[in-house]
Amino acid sequence: MCVEENVEQMFPEDLYKNTKGEDVSVVALETMRYVEQLYNNSLTSVTWNKAKLNLFQNFIYRQVQNLELCVVGGVWESSGDGGSVALKTYFNKLNTVLKEKEHSACAWEIVRKEVRENLVQFKKFIDSRVKR
Numbered sequence: 841m842c843v844e845e846n847v848e849q850m851f852p853e854d855l856y857k858n859t860k861g862e863d864v865s866v867v868a869l870e871t872m873r874y875v876e877q878l879y880n881n882s883l884t885s886v887t888w889n890k891a892k893l894n895l896f897q898n899f900i901y902r903q904v905q906n907l908e909l910c911v912v913g914g915v916w917e918s919s920g921d922g923g924s925v926a927l928k929t930y931f932n933k934l935n936t937v938l939k940e941k942e943h944s945a946c947a948w949e950i951v952r953k954e955v956r957e958n959l960v961q962f963k964k965f966i967d968s969r970v971k972r
Contacts, residue, residue: 850933851957855926856965864969869907870924871962874931875955876900881935882943888952930958 856867879897886893934951941947 849957850930850954851961852926852930853961855924855930855958856961863911864966865907865910867924867927868962868966869904869911870927871958872900872903872907874927875959876904878931878934878938878951878955881938883948885943885945886948887945888948 876897879900883893934954937950938947941950
């Protein structure tokens, strides 16, 4: 399988840990928008279950819509650097993998693995910030 080509994990372990001063909803919106943009790329070569892929895309879309209601002022447009530079750099790397490998099934497997790790770390970040 082609995922072995990508033995080095691109996700910076401390990505969300360094966002202590930021509003959780802002970081959540920014993350979900990047994931949404990523999965709006050409997916024609993937062999994934199309129904599950559609559910995932719809879930991310709904998260973005709901978070936009929570975040006043449209962070994406108003923030000079588009939010967290580290987060932007990470998702740019994922887009580069897709482009360099011409949106191949292999490229999408690498991206899928990376996004999964990102979302796992993102959940840990959210859980650590939620008041119990």
